[in-house]
Amino acid sequence: MTAIEIRGLTKHFGPVKALDGIDLDVPSGAIFGFLGPNGAGKTTMLRLMTGLARPTAGTVRIDGIEVGSGQRPPIGYLPDTPMFYGWMNAREFLRYIADLHGMTDPPIDATLERVGLLDAAKKRVGGYSRGMKQRLGLAQALLPQPSVLLLDEPVSALDPAGRKAILDILNDLRDSLTVFFSTHILGDAERVCDEIGIIDHGHLVMQAPRDALLARYARPIFEVDVLPEAVPQLAGLAEQLGAQPWVTRTDLDGARLRLRVRDVDEARRELLPALTGLALLRVEMVGATLEDIFLSLTNGQDPAEKDI
Amino acid sequence: MRVFRVQLRKELLELWRTRKVLIVVVVLVAFGLMSPLFAKLTPELLKSMGDQQNIQIIITEPTTKDATDQFVKNTTQFGLLLGVLMSFGTIVGERERGQATLIFPHPLPRETFVLAKFAALAILFGLGLLLGALADFLYTVLLFEAPPIGGFVALVAFIYLWLLCLIALSLLASALGRSMTSAGGLAFAFLLVVLVASSLTRYAPGKITDWGHTLAVGANGPAQWGALIITLALTALAVGGSAYALRKQEID
Numbered sequence: 001m002t003a004i005e006i007r008g009l010t011k012h013f014g015p016v017k018a019l020d021g022i023d024l025d026v027p028s029g030a031i032f033g034f035l036g037p038n039g040a041g042k043t044t045m046l047r048l049m050t051g052l053a054r055p056t057a058g059t060v061r062i063d064g065i066e067v068g069s070g071q072r073p074p075i076g077y078l079p080d081t082p083m084f085y086g087w088m089n090a091r092e093f094l095r096y097i098a099d100l101h102g103m104t105d106p107p108i109d110a111t112l113e114r115v116g117l118l119d120a121a122k123k124r125v126g127g128y129s130r131g132m133k134q135r136l137g138l139a140q141a142l143l144p145q146p147s148v149l150l151l152d153e154p155v156s157a158l159d160p161a162g163r164k165a166i167l168d169i170l171n172d173l174r175d176s177l178t179v180f181f182s183t184h185i186l187g188d189a190e191r192v193c194d195e196i197g198i199i200d201h202g203h204l205v206m207q208a209p210r211d212a213l214l215a216r217y218a219r220p221i222f223e224v225d226v227l228p229e230a231v232p233q234l235a236g237l238a239e240q241l242g243a244q245p246w247v248t249r250t251d252l253d254g255a256r257l258r259l260r261v262r263d264v265d266e267a268r269r270e271l272l273p274a275l276t277g278l279a280l281l282r283v284e285m286v287g288a289t290l291e292d293i294f295l296s297l298t299n300g301q302d303p304a305e306k307d308i
Numbered sequence: 309m310r311v312f313r314v315q316l317r318k319e320l321l322e323l324w325r326t327r328k329v330l331i332v333v334v335v336l337v338a339f340g341l342m343s344p345l346f347a348k349l350t351p352e353l354l355k356s357m358g359d360q361q362n363i364q365i366i367i368t369e370p371t372t373k374d375a376t377d378q379f380v381k382n383t384t385q386f387g388l389l390l391g392v393l394m395s396f397g398t399i400v401g402e403r404e405r406g407q408a409t410l411i412f413p414h415p416l417p418r419e420t421f422v423l424a425k426f427a428a429l430a431i432l433f434g435l436g437l438l439l440g441a442l443a444d445f446l447y448t449v450l451l452f453e454a455p456p457i458g459g460f461v462a463l464v465a466f467i468y469l470w471l472l473c474l475i476a477l478s479l480l481a482s483a484l485g486r487s488m489t490s491a492g493g494l495a496f497a498f499l500l501v502v503l504v505a506s507s508l509t510r511y512a513p514g515k516i517t518d519w520g521h522t523l524a525v526g527a528n529g530p531a532q533w534g535a536l537i538i539t540l541a542l543t544a545l546a547v548g549g550s551a552y553a554l555r556k557q558e559i560d
Contacts, residue, residue, distance in 0.1 A: 050413040052409060102415075
């Protein structure tokens with residue numbers, strides 16, 4: 001089932017086309033990573049999905065409800081820099097949000113505990129750190145128990161501990177609701193997302209399940225790292241392997257040998273026996289990272305064709 | 309209606325926590341107290357200055373009317389200034405600070421947001437003016453004679469409607485302005501236009517305080533029904549216009 005259905009979404013700011021005919025489907029229960037460089041149109045997309053802005057053309061449907069139709073879709077939204085009423089404390093703020101939603105018995109303390117703010121519940125939000133505000137922002141988005149959570153760069157400005165805390169919460173949400181989150185931190189998207197979309201200059205350049213994306217762009221490359229005392233042997237090995245029919249290219253870089261292979265299965269069988277007697281540090285088949293794919297796609301290259 | 313109550317409670321709590329209640333009440337009560345006091349002391353002050361310089365200054369004995377004159381002057385000048393200052397940043401401020409981005413995706417209609425802000429300011433200034441008027445009335449009774457109760461109540465009610473009109477216009481400026489600076493400029497431009505109009509035509513909103521003054525001092529003067537209707541209509545239009553402007557806007 002589709003949680004988010006976007007058709008022909010276009011947004012112009014005068015002559016600038018911030019979004020240009022985006023079509024996108026996000027399946028229910030997915031954690032969808034929306035990747036793109038700064039200025040690609042990620043925040044504009046989220047503003048259109050929340051109804052804060054109106055599209056020049058196209059539609060956004062969330063759980064079957066068209067955004068801007070007068071009926072409110074069941075969304076929770078965390079802007080990139082959530083700004084609160086500094087004179088409220090966290091519990092008061094969540095109470096206010098719950099009252100807006102008409103919740104009779106809102107799980108305020110449970111939500112605060114989930115985001116790790118229960119101990120600071122009575123502290124005025126004006127005195128919160130950036131990370132605490134981000135967690136409270138997540139709490140206010142989660143409190144009304146939405147079926148779709150929209151997060152705009154939720155971890156970009158946080159320190160590693162803060163990022164981990166937010167990503168762990170997102171991981172825990174898997175299968176309980178649909179999460180659509182924009183980011184330019186590719187490692188985070190690779191870690192928690194199961195579906196990826198990449199936007200660049202207002203165009204959706206790619207959408208696929210994360211694993212399928214990584215498999216599709218996996219490069220047939222093996223890396224061999226050896227200890228320093230084995231470096232002299234590595235040159236001879238490179239020459240020997242380069243003559244094998246299953247190897248298309250070898251690159252020697254200090255204590256690292258890279259092999260681009262023609263047949264991955266054959267390489268898996270033949271490589272390890274060829275390394276016998278070498279003081280090995282690491283042997284690994286190098287898969288494509290999301291970063292490789294992202295950089296290549298946003299530079300207009302096909303990552304599968306990228307050379308080592 | 310439920311969302312309006314929630315939002316109004318939030319607005320009132322904000323006015324309380326940010327000490328705006330204290331500021332408005334203290335200022336309006338202070339002017340309420342000072343008005344009869346100034347009316348009483350000003351002639352005595354002038355007389356003592358004349359005595360020191362061997363000049364004989366003939367000043368008529370101050371009366372309740374002088375106290376009422378002072379009250380009208382003080383509340384319509386400082387009250388309206390306070391009203392504009394407290395109102396012009398209230399919508400644009402939430403947009404500029406980014407709080408609107410967090411709140412509007414929740415089920416809070418923008419019309420309700422505007423109405424709650426207007427209602428909260430109306431309650432705040434209603435309370436401040438009521439306490440200020442009470443202080444003025446009691447002090448006037450203490451120092452002079454009591455003004456005609458009906459006329460005084462009418463005066464306070466008309467000053468209140470005049471204040472509400474200016475608050476509504478400031479809210480409109482706040483909804484139209486793209487920044488605090490532009491909203492402030494627009495609010496004071498609206499104020500200037502209304503004040504100039506009040507000196508040019510008897511149908512301008514400011515004229516209802518003249519009517520109230522006439523009633524409060526027990527004098528004969530024309531009823532300003534036209535000005536009253538214009539004041540109420542302008543207030544409603546400004547609040548409605550604020551809601552419409554905010555609904556049409558995209559939130560950053």
